[in-house]
Amino acid sequence: MSTVVQQLDHTHNPTARSWVISANAGSDFPIQNLPLCRFEEARESRVGCGIGDRILDLTAVAIAVELPESLRDALQYVAGGQMRPLMMAGSYAAKALRHALFAALSEDASDALQKQLKPYLRAQVDTTLVLPVKPYNFSDFYSSIHHAARIGALVRPDAPILPNYHWLPVAYHGRTSSILASGTSFHRPRGQVKTLSGGPEYVSCRRLDYEAELAIYSGAQNALGEPIPIGSALNHVFGIGLLNDWSARDIQFWEYAPLGPFLGKSFATHLGDWVVTADALAPYWTSPPWSEDGERKLLPHLDDPDMRSKGGLQVRVDVLIRTAKMRAEGIDAYKISTSNFKENYWTIAQLVAHQTSNGTNLEAGDVLGSGTLSGPTDDSRACLMEFTNGGTVGFDLPTGEKRTFVEDGDEIVMTGWCDAPGFPRIGLGEVTAIVLPAR
């Protein structure tokens, strides 16, 4: 039997429709999605659910006495306006919320209920979203072998993939203080970099890069000292979103031996506004790319029959750039890459099982970054370090501008969605930010 969040139910029915009609017209937020977000109203935090081009104010609904008690009960964990209590409540609470929202927003909902709910809908376009949660812990994996191989070839041509890579999903801890909401501009970092002539210098980063990643949000916590078995790993996943792991390659290159990335990463990390819950992902699981490779040896705590058959997840992630000149001239963002998490060497269940295999505890709302989602093809290289081969091969933009790394004024936009034959596309929204000059 597969993990409960991987099971299809009526909420995944591709023919289901919402009475919020914008949800039915090829929206990335159809009723099968029901992603969560957070926003502020009169400085108070609220949790919302995306439906078409609207947001349902779940925090308001949770305390609206005129609404059915069963609906309010299912929303009890977001009544305080934060997402963390719901994350902490575990997978059954998340499923109950999804089912209640599906019933309330379905075209089968009673006219009376529709009328009662309408005042709690607001336009997404008029709503400024904030970070879904302030994560207490952020670990960043290196789980695409295509990314690891290309980066490895640049820095260790003789041994691009190290021996441990095939046995464990390599990762490091990132900084949480500088995690930013999508849309928040930031200044190009300064830092210590190596000069060709000898000693280092403290300068503005010259090799600013992005990394397109998924954020995997943890849900139900485990106690310290109790690893999460891989078979129940997905029950500890609350959902996924987009993540841009900004990287200052010149700072990183000089600092990283022997203890790994530090200031090359910690100046800014952006999370997407939306969290697509684990239950919404059920139709999009697939076999990992190596599943038919009998040679893939795994230690038992990172192996599982279910994971081998459907541990991969079909999430498309595109990276686009919009320079200051493109914005001024009204030119559409230019797509640099398109990749899919289903190509990933390590699966979400393996990341969770490995992360906790030493007994460390997940706190609700922790972010496990997938690492750069590069695939095998050239157009799926999901950071510029790969895309420009270490800054040696630039690319042209429609304006005639050329890029090898990210320049001041550039906006990097990542968009993502899940898609699978026979099911609607459900979106993760986007994560975007403009780079300001160094101060």
Place this chain on the structure above:
Amino acid sequence: MSTVVQQLDHTHNPTARSWVISANAGSDFPIQNLPLCRFEEARESRVGCGIGDRILDLTAVAIAVELPESLRDALQYVAGGQMRPLMMAGSYAAKALRHALFAALSEDASDALQKQLKPYLRAQVDTTLVLPVKPYNFSDFYSSIHHAARIGALVRPDAPILPNYHWLPVAYHGRTSSILASGTSFHRPRGQVKTLSGGPEYVSCRRLDYEAELAIYSGAQNALGEPIPIGSALNHVFGIGLLNDWSARDIQFWEYAPLGPFLGKSFATHLGDWVVTADALAPYWTSPPWSEDGERKLLPHLDDPDMRSKGGLQVRVDVLIRTAKMRAEGIDAYKISTSNFKENYWTIAQLVAHQTSNGTNLEAGDVLGSGTLSGPTDDSRACLMEFTNGGTVGFDLPTGEKRTFVEDGDEIVMTGWCDAPGFPRIGLGEVTAIVLPAR
């Protein structure tokens, strides 16, 4: 002019005495110390101040209407029972609190005030302390060159000290979820380790180690994008405490390339109960060990005349072991090592300046770990990896037991204090924990 927290004032007067008489008899908590802690009373968090063998309940004092308003005002930031608001309030608020407490606890305080305060004193021995603060960010440095050289010699005999070491204080981010209060036992971690014969295995750690460190707690926050200049770095330091950075050497050794330590560290990290505030440290600053070495080149953002003359800090840290057998037989803990932070290659001001040099923001209560506080001598090797030369040279205990790494049932105790000629010794308390068998 030196940083405000480095300036001596009347609170450092070595002849000052408290009306709490246990503070005057060679206590580690004399009136010149006034360290802070946190405890719970009826499940409510409170901030306390150590004085002799007592704790003054600052949270209760802050809201005690019968007490002088000036005293209560100075304690306003701890009225809510948490240390973070005080940390966030910055160095002037911390100094005001220190001065108010000094006046209130001095033998010069009026009889009336002494009588009013007595009900708010409690015995330390009857009080269970909790973590001073839940840090949102934990970065761990590698700032002792003696530690780096010995570890480097074990893993890279041809290049023990890498070129970047002299130019920046190497560090990585640690995990905050598994930060534990002193006295909290934990289970030996399991993890993936390399076997001699080939592939890895998932087993109980066989090379469990400690690292004696200082925890440097951040105070006033900086805005994202605004590095803290080294000249004002100490104004962003709230105080220091003890830290045991438990390390599973076999897990760490297999996982750490190329992104640094992860599961080899994240299973448990212990913080001492007490925070000695930055103002209390004024008498103990000294010149760094390399200060007369004209060859020590530093980039301007990590250099400062004040730091060169008194950037070092005299903090003695001892490591002791008490095995299960020693406890059963009533044998005193056995001292393994004794080291002093004044030997450190990188100073606190440099750690803060480097950490924020890319613009990342400190949040109040963040922990910057000094890294293992090893000195140049054999008896100052502050982790077993060094002390037993990579596990090759064991040592004997009074019970006849032998150790190369930490065994189940062992308690590791670290104690620390500041000392300088002409000034009283002020203690950091201890950090201790017993290792339980793997589950």
